[in-house]
Amino acid sequence: MATSTNGAAGAQRWKEMSKPEVGDWRVKGGLAQMLKGGVIMDVVTPDQAKVAEDAGAVSVMALERVPSDIRRDGGVARMSDPDLISGIIDAVSIPVMAKARIGHFVEAQILESLGVDYCDESEVLTPADNEYHIDKWQYKMPYVCGARNIGEALRRIGEGAAMIRTKGEAGTGDIVHAVTHARQIQADIRTIQAAPTEELMTLARDYGAPYELVVEVARTGKLPVVNFAAGGIATPADAALLMQIGVEGVFVGSGIFKSDNPAKMADAIVRATTHFNDPDMLAEISRGLGDAMPGIEANKIPEDQQLQTRGW
Amino acid sequence: MNGNASSPVQGQPRIGVLALQGDFAEHIHMLDLIGINAIEVRKVQQLNEIDGLIIPGGESTTIVKLLHMFDFVDDLTAHVESGMALWGTCAGMIVIARELADPYPTPINLIDIGVARNFFGRQVDSFEAELNITGIEGDPMRAVFIRAPIVQDTGDGVETLAIVPAKADGTPEQAVAVKKGRVLASSFHPELTEDTRLHSLFVDLANEARTDSSRVSHTTEETPSTV
Numbered sequence: 423m424a425t426s427t428n429g430a431a432g433a434q435r436w437k438e439m440s441k442p443e444v445g446d447w448r449v450k451g452g453l454a455q456m457l458k459g460g461v462i463m464d465v466v467t468p469d470q471a472k473v474a475e476d477a478g479a480v481s482v483m484a485l486e487r488v489p490s491d492i493r494r495d496g497g498v499a500r501m502s503d504p505d506l507i508s509g510i511i512d513a514v515s516i517p518v519m520a521k522a523r524i525g526h527f528v529e530a531q532i533l534e535s536l537g538v539d540y541c542d543e544s545e546v547l548t549p550a551d552n553e554y555h556i557d558k559w560q561y562k563m564p565y566v567c568g569a570r571n572i573g574e575a576l577r578r579i580g581e582g583a584a585m586i587r588t589k590g591e592a593g594t595g596d597i598v599h600a601v602t603h604a605r606q607i608q609a610d611i612r613t614i615q616a617a618p619t620e621e622l623m624t625l626a627r628d629y630g631a632p633y634e635l636v637v638e639v640a641r642t643g644k645l646p647v648v649n650f651a652a653g654g655i656a657t658p659a660d661a662a663l664l665m666q667i668g669v670e671g672v673f674v675g676s677g678i679f680k681s682d683n684p685a686k687m688a689d690a691i692v693r694a695t696t697h698f699n700d701p702d703m704l705a706e707i708s709r710g711l712g713d714a715m716p717g718i719e720a721n722k723i724p725e726d727q728q729l730q731t732r733g734w
Numbered sequence: 735m736n737g738n739a740s741s742p743v744q745g746q747p748r749i750g751v752l753a754l755q756g757d758f759a760e761h762i763h764m765l766d767l768i769g770i771n772a773i774e775v776r777k778v779q780q781l782n783e784i785d786g787l788i789i790p791g792g793e794s795t796t797i798v799k800l801l802h803m804f805d806f807v808d809d810l811t812a813h814v815e816s817g818m819a820l821w822g823t824c825a826g827m828i829v830i831a832r833e834l835a836d837p838y839p840t841p842i843n844l845i846d847i848g849v850a851r852n853f854f855g856r857q858v859d860s861f862e863a864e865l866n867i868t869g870i871e872g873d874p875m876r877a878v879f880i881r882a883p884i885v886q887d888t889g890d891g892v893e894t895l896a897i898v899p900a901k902a903d904g905t906p907e908q909a910v911a912v913k914k915g916r917v918l919a920s921s922f923h924p925e926l927t928e929d930t931r932l933h934s935l936f937v938d939l940a941n942e943a944r945t946d947s948s949r950v951s952h953t954t955e956e957t958p959s960t961v
Contacts, residue, residue: 449879453860453880455760455926456757456793457792460796478795479793479796480796515852540857564857692796692800696754696800696804
């Protein structure tokens, strides 16, 4: 069988698999549609998961260490212990996500077996494969993947991802790269939309993106799946900024449980994501939250220490 | 059918979609396909401007919390009691139920049904099915069930519109669409398909609400400042 990293084969496969009568594409992407306008929060214990659910999170990401701790500790970051993930699944009624290493399809198989509702094939963990991402069509469990531009987003969708998020620079509390990636994806979409049809194949080549998906973006003017922001969101204003730029919801990693008052910060970010376009509400929401997470200026992190450059 | 913006004088019902969280954009798109220019409802005052409200799919715990947080519950209840049309899809159905099988969250009780959340299991158990629905002519509807709830029990006057048949593993048939008066609830997501028939049915309910003279006077009393 052709690998899904071959543009043409990946696109053909996407076209085939995304037909409602063939695969689970609509129910996979459909769950992401239900999460829109919501906040997905990183949690490391069942108690934190309850705090997140009580604050109005639409989903939680179960992991052993939040990205800022992974960044600080160094070493190899892997899938979390199944005991931890199951404990969190049992603690809440909202959907539970968990991370597998890039290319580590056995970690993914384990997560699917645990009943995880969405798998994040994530650059926050140490990649298991330098060349290949997981063939995500093989699973009933849907996938979310990080992207910095349209090519990366459409490659992941070609491999079967049913949801995209910006990569940003996880664990920094610095929003700058999430903003860059969200804007880049939008700029690329505008380029595709403005191009005459005879230029689309060349754009597909330049982006390294499946041709059929480039054609789909030209037709609809948006990604074929839901697009959230992630990587560095630390305040209600950060969440609202990304929503105004045009993402459909936000992931908050270290930003909640590394802040002074996690329950209050969680609640405020949920409110801000709903009323992202209302400055008076945002002013009210932003009052008296205590300190946000301690940050690291992402632009000062050398490229070889950035998480966003993992995967391609 | 026409694509003109709705206007009370022209005789189209005014429809809002609760836009606190969830797939409200998909509902607005479906209504647009049948010539209805629906509004995103984010503030409770907007309930005064509409004949029908859709509570979309989303996370029910989140939507219930946001309804309380932004003071929707009392006014929404008053509007529904006075005859506004209401439709909850999936999470929306959970939100408007009388009670849930789980202890959490507490629904806001706008239709006399008991609901079991995530009845079919987790996301990997989500599915599509062909459904025959009372009041929908023609072919069955393709229904998308995502971590879907079911209606466990119904009170007086609640009509069951659709069921998922009993399964080979012994799971009995389950009610997945119900209606009482102008309040509609469905476990599945017509807004994720191209089939607008259930949306048309809801527009008819909202139109009934628009032309209901008893309701109009009630609404006027409630909001004397609105012109």
